Amino acid sequence: MQREQCDMNEFTVSSILCACAAKSAIIECKQLHGFAIKKAIDTNVYVGTALLDVYSKCNFMEDASWVFESLEEKSDVTWSSMVAGYVRNELYEEGLRLYHKGQVGGLEQNQFTLSSILSACAGLGALNEGSQVHAMLFKAGFGANIFVGSSLIDMYAKCGAIKEAYNVFCDQESKNVVSWNAMISGFSRHGRWLEAITLFEKMQHIGLFPNEVTYLSVLSACGHIGLVEEGRKYFDHMVRKHNISQSVLHYSCLVDILGRAGLIQDAYDVIKTMPFEATASMWGSLLASCRNFKNVELAEIAAKQLFELEPNNAGNHVLLSNIYAANKSWENVAKSRHLLKESEAVKGRGKSWIETKGKVHVFMVGEREHPRIFEIYSELDQLIEEMEKLDYKVEIEYDLHDVEESKKVELLKHHSEKLAFTFGIISLPAGAPVRIMKNLRICGDCHNFMKLASTITKREVIVRDLNRFHHFSNGSCSCGDFW
Ligand SMILES: *[C@@H]1O[C@H](CO)[C@@H](O)[C@H](O)[C@H]1NC(C)=O
Ligand SMILES: *[C@@H]1O[C@H](CO)[C@@H](O)[C@H](O)[C@H]1NC(C)=O
Ligand SMILES: *[C@@H]1O[C@H](CO)[C@@H](O)[C@H](O)[C@H]1NC(C)=O
Numbered sequence: 001m002q003r004e005q006c007d008m009n010e011f012t013v014s015s016i017l018c019a020c021a022a023k024s025a026i027i028e029c030k031q032l033h034g035f036a037i038k039k040a041i042d043t044n045v046y047v048g049t050a051l052l053d054v055y056s057k058c059n060f061m062e063d064a065s066w067v068f069e070s071l072e073e074k075s076d077v078t079w080s081s082m083v084a085g086y087v088r089n090e091l092y093e094e095g096l097r098l099y100h101k102g103q104v105g106g107l108e109q110n111q112f113t114l115s116s117i118l119s120a121c122a123g124l125g126a127l128n129e130g131s132q133v134h135a136m137l138f139k140a141g142f143g144a145n146i147f148v149g150s151s152l153i154d155m156y157a158k159c160g161a162i163k164e165a166y167n168v169f170c171d172q173e174s175k176n177v178v179s180w181n182a183m184i185s186g187f188s189r190h191g192r193w194l195e196a197i198t199l200f201e202k203m204q205h206i207g208l209f210p211n212e213v214t215y216l217s218v219l220s221a222c223g224h225i226g227l228v229e230e231g232r233k234y235f236d237h238m239v240r241k242h243n244i245s246q247s248v249l250h251y252s253c254l255v256d257i258l259g260r261a262g263l264i265q266d267a268y269d270v271i272k273t274m275p276f277e278a279t280a281s282m283w284g285s286l287l288a289s290c291r292n293f294k295n296v297e298l299a300e301i302a303a304k305q306l307f308e309l310e311p312n313n314a315g316n317h318v319l320l321s322n323i324y325a326a327n328k329s330w331e332n333v334a335k336s337r338h339l340l341k342e343s344e345a346v347k348g349r350g351k352s353w354i355e356t357k358g359k360v361h362v363f364m365v366g367e368r369e370h371p372r373i374f375e376i377y378s379e380l381d382q383l384i385e386e387m388e389k390l391d392y393k394v395e396i397e398y399d400l401h402d403v404e405e406s407k408k409v410e411l412l413k414h415h416s417e418k419l420a421f422t423f424g425i426i427s428l429p430a431g432a433p434v435r436i437m438k439n440l441r442i443c444g445d446c447h448n449f450m451k452l453a454s455t456i457t458k459r460e461v462i463v464r465d466l467n468r469f470h471h472f473s474n475g476s477c478s479c480g481d482f483w
Helices: 010-023 026-038 045-057 059-072 076-088 093-103 111-124 127-139 146-158 161-169 177-189 195-204 212-225 228-242 249-261 264-271 280-292 296-309 314-326 328-341 374-391 407-412 416-427 444-456
Strands: 351-357 357-363 434-438 461-464 467-475
Touching: 010 026, 010 045, 026 045, 045 059, 045 212, 045 314, 045 328, 059 076, 059 249, 059 357, 093 111, 093 249, 093 407, 111 146, 127 146, 127 351, 146 161, 161 177, 161 195, 177 195, 177 212, 195 212, 195 296, 212 228, 212 249, 228 249, 228 264, 228 351, 249 264, 249 280, 264 280, 280 314, 280 461, 296 314, 314 328, 357 416, 374 416, 374 444
Parallel strands: 434 461
Antiparallel strands: 351 357, 351 434, 461 467
């Protein structure tokens, strides 16, 4: 068209941009953006919407947001594309904020936007907001849609509300494999292995074929609870029964299953013989198993790989040092501490979220900024005092800072999930369960703390950490101290 000097208008440009979106063609998109500016059609609503869509699909969120702001006229599609862009890039808070802003401006509620918002709620663990979207979907008549149903199941499960997830699942009139997968993965995430496996068998019973996603959930359910025989069997069934070839993720589950059950040598053999390069998460799982079963030799092998694959992850140094400490090998403890200091590794900062009265509160380890922080620390001290009567002792082996013991106790006491929990206690209605999200794996000390806290405060505590859910109630955890 250009060669023939045919005039390109806004429709031509936005059509080509759609092609760019499908192919993530960022360079062509930038050229078209330049062309649109030259032609003064860049602020046209079709062109602008198509531009921000390509930018967000290519993870150029700043450019996407810049285009969005520069558009004087925005359609419903413009708003939903921008919201979806934020959510796709895991900028959930920005997505929600824009959605609320759009609501004020009378934005039409469509299925597409509401599905994005459900994903944002799932990502943030924002249960209240998610339930409101559920009500809206229902009112707007999208309730029976299969994909909406699966997003709802996923949202409830990820927000720790497994009962509600199951209610949605049961109410769904038509289900496809995606709906079943959402429910099985929900149960698996919550350590409800019996339910996960029962559903898995049931779906086959009614003639549905599990796919590779289903198998991932089932295998990880087996891993969480230590079902070695079943795990091996299902791993085998993938190929033999359903002709699905195992991916590196399925092998990762198998390594996890074996390692968690103490079959560390078997897990290592799988890593050595499988047809893939071992991933950091496999070595990480092996290292964690070595800690649980005090295997120093394989821990050293796994750690060596991890130091290369994840030079910035201080957690690996901490784990190896804990393993040496349990082995009373103090020389090696000193060595690994030294290694940590030498390396550039930064310990990821612990961060926890809790939602109260529809607002999400974020706590960093050693938080100082939160408006009620003084109240929180004083309440936390009281709680710990009560726990000490029940024989709770802060376990300083979970801290690897090069400081004296009293300082370590202080640091551990102020882990973000403890602060979020205490805030929950003083701000949630009496008896309401406390739901917390955490960006790292929960440490052994906080795990003990939550168990006792659930007894003392007579509350259910649900913690979602990097790996899984922990349901604490009456002094014990759904993970059976196996995580
Ligand atoms: C198994 O799957 C492969 C492709 O994934 C296909 O070529 C093959 O025919 C399938 N075998 C059976 C027995 O269905
Ligand atoms: C430390 O590890 C070595 C090698 O695995 C083992 O022989 C020894 O018994 C362990 N020591 C302790 C105190 O666990
Ligand atoms: C809580 O646990 C204790 C001891 O494990 C048990 O005696 C008690 O009945 C439990 N309470 C409830 C409400 O489950």
